[in-house]
Amino acid sequence: MTNEGVLLFLLVLGLISVPLGERLRLPSPVIAAGFGVVLGLLPMGRDFGFEPSFILPLVLPPLLWTAAQNSSWRRFVQGWRPILTLAVALVFVTTAAVAFVATRIHPALPLGAAVVLGAICAPPDPAAISAVASRLGLPRRIITLLEGEGLFNDVTALTIYQVAVAGVLTGSLSWWSAAGSFVYSALAGIGIGIVNAVVFGWLADKLGGAGLRAGLSLVTPYAAYLGAESAKASGVMAVLVAAFWMSARKVDPDDVEGRLYGRPFWEVVEVLVTGFTFGLVGIEFVDVLRHVGRDAWGYVSFALLVCLTLLIVRFLWMSVVGGYVWLRQGHARDQDSPGNWRELLVVSWAGMRAVVTVATALALPESFPGRNQIIFVAVVVALVTLTLPGLTLPWLVRKLGLNTGFERRRIAERELTEVAVDAAAQRLAEMQRTGEITAEQEDWLSIWFRNVVSEPDEEQGDTRFPQRQRFLAVRHEMLAAARAAVLSRRPHEPEAVDDLLRQLDLKTAAS
Numbered sequence: 001m002t003n004e005g006v007l008l009f010l011l012v013l014g015l016i017s018v019p020l021g022e023r024l025r026l027p028s029p030v031i032a033a034g035f036g037v038v039l040g041l042l043p044m045g046r047d048f049g050f051e052p053s054f055i056l057p058l059v060l061p062p063l064l065w066t067a068a069q070n071s072s073w074r075r076f077v078q079g080w081r082p083i084l085t086l087a088v089a090l091v092f093v094t095t096a097a098v099a100f101v102a103t104r105i106h107p108a109l110p111l112g113a114a115v116v117l118g119a120i121c122a123p124p125d126p127a128a129i130s131a132v133a134s135r136l137g138l139p140r141r142i143i144t145l146l147e148g149e150g151l152f153n154d155v156t157a158l159t160i161y162q163v164a165v166a167g168v169l170t171g172s173l174s175w176w177s178a179a180g181s182f183v184y185s186a187l188a189g190i191g192i193g194i195v196n197a198v199v200f201g202w203l204a205d206k207l208g209g210a211g212l213r214a215g216l217s218l219v220t221p222y223a224a225y226l227g228a229e230s231a232k233a234s235g236v237m238a239v240l241v242a243a244f245w246m247s248a249r250k251v252d253p254d255d256v257e258g259r260l261y262g263r264p265f266w267e268v269v270e271v272l273v274t275g276f277t278f279g280l281v282g283i284e285f286v287d288v289l290r291h292v293g294r295d296a297w298g299y300v301s302f303a304l305l306v307c308l309t310l311l312i313v314r315f316l317w318m319s320v321v322g323g324y325v326w327l328r329q330g331h332a333r334d335q336d337s338p339g340n341w342r343e344l345l346v347v348s349w350a351g352m353r354a355v356v357t358v359a360t361a362l363a364l365p366e367s368f369p370g371r372n373q374i375i376f377v378a379v380v381v382a383l384v385t386l387t388l389p390g391l392t393l394p395w396l397v398r399k400l401g402l403n404t405g406f407e408r409r410r411i412a413e414r415e416l417t418e419v420a421v422d423a424a425a426q427r428l429a430e431m432q433r434t435g436e437i438t439a440e441q442e443d444w445l446s447i448w449f450r451n452v453v454s455e456p457d458e459e460q461g462d463t464r465f466p467q468r469q470r471f472l473a474v475r476h477e478m479l480a481a482a483r484a485a486v487l488s489r490r491p492h493e494p495e496a497v498d499d500l501l502r503q504l505d506l507k508t509a510a511s
Contacts, residue, residue, distance in 0.1 A: 003048055003049060003050065005044065006039070006044060006045060006048045006283075007276070009039060009044070010035075010036070010039070010275065010276045010279040010280065010283075011272055011275065011276055013032065013035040013036075013039070013275065013279055014028075014032050014035075014271065014272060014274065014275010014276050014278070014279055015271060015272070015275060016035075017029075017031035017032040017035060017275055017278075018271055018275075025394070026390070026391065027128075027132045027135075027390040027391075028274070028275070029128050029132075029274060029277075029278040029354065029386060029390065030278075030386060030387055030390045030391065032274070032275045032277075032278035032279045032282070033278045033279065033281050033282040033354075033383065033386060033387070034282060035279055035282065036278065036279035036280060036281060036282020036283045036284075036285075036286075037282035037283070037285060037286055038282075039279065039282070039283055040282060040283040040284075040285065040286030040287060041286055045283055045286065046290075048283060048287075050280065052359065052362035052363045052364075053363055055280070055355070055358075055359035055362060055363070056235075056355075056356070056359045056360070056363070057222075057225060057226060057229070057235075059273050059276065059277045059355055059359075060154075060225065060235070060236065060239075060355070060356070060359075061221035061222045061224070061225040061235070061239050062218070062221055062222075062269050062270065062273050063126065063270070063273055063274065063277070063355070064126065064151065064221065064236060064239045064240060064243070065220070065221035065239055065242075065243050065266075066266055066269070066270045067126050067147060067150070067151060068151060068239070068240050068243035068244055068247070069243050069246075069247055069266070070494065070495070070498070071144075071147055071494055072247070072490065072491045072492070072494045073244040073247065073248055073491070074491040074492065076144070076148050076151075076152075076244075082145055082148075082322070083144075083145060083148035083149060083152060084152075085321060085322075086145065086148075086149040086153065088152075088153070088156050089321075090122075090149075090153075090313075090314070090317050091119075091122045091123060091153050091156040091157050091160070092156070092160070093313060093317060094118065094121070094122040094310060094313050094314070095115060095118035095119050095122045095157070095160055096118065097118070097309055097313045098114070098117055098118035098121050098122070098306055098309055098310070099111065099114040099115045099117065099118040100114075101305060101306065101309050102114040102117050102118070102302075102306070105302055105305065106302070106370075106373075109369070109370050109373075110168060110369055110370075112164055112167050112168035113168055113368070113369050113370050113374065115160070115164040116161060116164045116165055116168065116364070116368075116374065117306075117374050117377065117378070118160075119157050119158075119160040119161040119164060119360075120157075120161060120357055120360045120361050120374065120378050121306060121310060121353060121357055121377075121378060121381050122153070122156075122157045122160075122310075123150075123153040123154050123156070123157035123158075123353070123356055123357070124146075124149060124150050124153065124350070124351045124352055124353060124385075125150060125352055125353055125354035125355055125356055125357070125382075125386075126147065126150030126151050126154070128150075128278075128352040128353075128354045128355075128386055128390070129146045129147060129149075129150040129350060129352060132350070132352070132389070132390055132393055135394075136393060136394060136397045136402075137397070137402075137409075138346065138397065138402060139343065139402065142343055142346065142347060142402070145347060146347065146350055151236075151240055152236075152240070154236040154356055155185065155186055155189070155234045155236050155237050156182070157356070157360075158234065158236065158356075158360070159181055159182045159185050159186075159234065160182075161360055162181070163177065163181050163182075165364065165365075165368070168368065168369065169365065169367075169368070184232075184233065185232070185233050185234040185237070186234055186237055188228065188231055188232075188233030188234070189228045189233040189234030189235065189236070189237030189238040189241065190237055190238070190241050192224060192227050192228045192231060192233055192238045193224050193228070193237060193238035193239065193240065193241030193242040193245065194241055194242070194245060195227075196220060196223050196224040196227060196238065196242045197220075197224075197241070197242040197245035197246050198245075200216060200219070200220045200223065200242075200246070201245075201246055201249055203216060204216055204217070210255075210257040210258045210260070210261035210262070211261055213258055213261070213262070214258075214261045214262045214265040214266075217246075217262060217265075217266070218265075218269065220242060220246070221239045221242065221243065224238040224239045224241075224242040225238060225239050248491075253480060253483040253484040253487050254480055254483070256483075256505045256508045256509055257509075259501065259502070259505050260502075260505050260506070260509060263498070263502065277354070277355045278354060278355070278386075280355075280358070281354060281355065281358050281379065281382055281383065281386075282383075284358055284362065284375075284379055285379045285380070285383055288372070288375050288376045288379050289376070291372055292372050292373070292376050295373075296376065299373055299376045299377060299380075300380070302373075302377060303376065303377040303380035303381060303384075304380070304384070306377055306381055307380070307381055307384045307385060310351060310353075310381070310385065311348075311351070314348050314351045315348040318344050318347055318348040319344060319348070322344050322347070323341075323344065342400040342401070342402055343402065345396075345400065346393070346396060346397060346400065346402055349389050349392070349393060349396060350389055350393060351385060351389070352385050352386050352389050352390065353381055353382045353385045353386065354382050354386050355382075357378050357381060357382045358378055358379055358382050360378075361374055361375045361377075361378035361379070362375060409495065409496060412493045412496040413496045413499070413500065415493075416486055416489060416493065416496055416497060416500050417453045417454060417500065419482075419485050419486055419489060420449075420453050420482035420485060420486050420500065420504065421446075421449060421450055421453065421482075422485070423481040423482045423484065423485035423486075424446075424449045424478040424479070424481050424482045425446055425449075426481065427477050427478055427480075427481035428442045428445055428446060428474075428478060429442070431474065431477065436474070437474060441474075445474060445475075445478065449478055449482070452507055453482075453500065453503065453504070476508065479504055479507060479508045480508075482504055483501060483504050483505070483508075486500055486501055486504065487501060
């Protein structure tokens with residue numbers, strides 16, 4: 001079978017993994033990776049070849065974009081201290097620890113190559129974390145911390161990776177140069193991300209159709225990523241900054257069509273890209289296993305020891321540094337750091353590696369020393385750290401009693417419902433004062449709107465309005481006021497706001 005046929009299989013299997021994961025109560029990335037392993041064992045998957053340099057530019061921009069768009073920049077600003085501790089400091093510590101273990105187990109492996117292995121294995125994967133954390137009902141501060149780490153740690157890890165690879169190939173490694181590259185990469189990425197957001201935001205305002213704007217939103221993260229990479233800057237940082245900048249722009253509450261097009265469009269993109277990505281991880285595992293041949297069993301213990309190192313370093317870091325931060329904050333429940341030992345344990349266990357780890361390993365030049373060994377270890381690390389936490393985290397969260405996020409979400413939804421009802425009631429009161437509706441109609445419409453937001457499938461008749469067009473016009477006024485009020489709360493409760501806003505948009509489009 002051709003490469004195109006295998007790619008089509010990966011996309012289809014990625015779609016199947018979503019309902020299958022829901023039925024089996026397993027994360028869909030784990031199912032997709034399992035499908036990839038099976039596909040790699042079949043004849044159709046044996047001849048599959050995918051250019052490694054295309055993996056990150058193809059899958060990373062949309063995954064980062066959806067993760068950032070579904071959240072809020074305000075959350076990351078509020079929790080910048082713990083996120084910085086994990087996204088930068090822990091990446092450096094993990095890279096050093098893995099490099100130390102690698103040089104002790106395999107002295108023949110050059111130090112630079114060991115550092116490359118550490119940088120490859122250090123960053124947890126944002127797509128895997130988002131896919132698993134979103135369905136666990138974790139406290140909001142834990143989800144913010146995990147998503148923030150997953151989004152921002154790639155900047156650190158990829159910079160270390162690029163500098164170390166260049167040092168190995170050229171024979172010289174300058175830490176001052178590495179520090180300068182890191183600063184330039186981050187700052188240039190921020191600038192390029194802002195420029196892309198401004199340009200594409202202006203262009204989106206000029207496009208009339210919602211479908212065209214949805215298509216443009218897919219181009220934006222790729223433009224930011226490729227533009228930054230061409231300037232030797234951080235494509236990850238450029239995509240994140242562009243996404244947060246675009247989501248922070250003043251959004252038109254009346255752009256119902258744009259939201260009804262955009263959100264389903266990106267849900268489909270996310271499912272397709274995630275399924276393809278993790279299916280590719282499974283195929284690459286089989287391919288690497290075939291390449292290393294009899295040496296595979298000798299590498300297994302090395303790979304498992306690296307997995308153990310990652311787990312121990314993360315646990316110790318969270319226990320010592322995370323515990324210190326928590327104690328310093330005075331056990332404040334509203335802080336963004338883990339609030340007790342149970343939350344520290346969950347954060348420690350949630351360090352899943354996947355696409356970035358595998359893609360950076362595969363992107364190593366053919367002449368790189370220990371390339372096959374590094375790729376094998378990276379793929380095993382990705383599969384183990386993806387599968388083991390992915391399968392056990394739901395059980396661990398339930399046992400520790402940390403699935404309080406579901407109740408927090410329900411509270412937020414009730415609060416937002418009251419915000420929408422109050423905004424609609426205020427608009428009705430204005431219309432009643434100006435004589436546009438009667439007091440009786442105001443009372444009835446207040447009851448109707450509360451039913452709309454609390455029981456979205458229920459619909460009441462309009463018998464009290466002889467003229468249907470007049471009834472629809474008043475309803476539109478109420479829904480517009482509610483959308484504007486709810487949308488203003490998005491920086492604080494993005495998930496709950498998006499759900500209620502979609503409900504209001506659908507009611508507006510149906511009328």
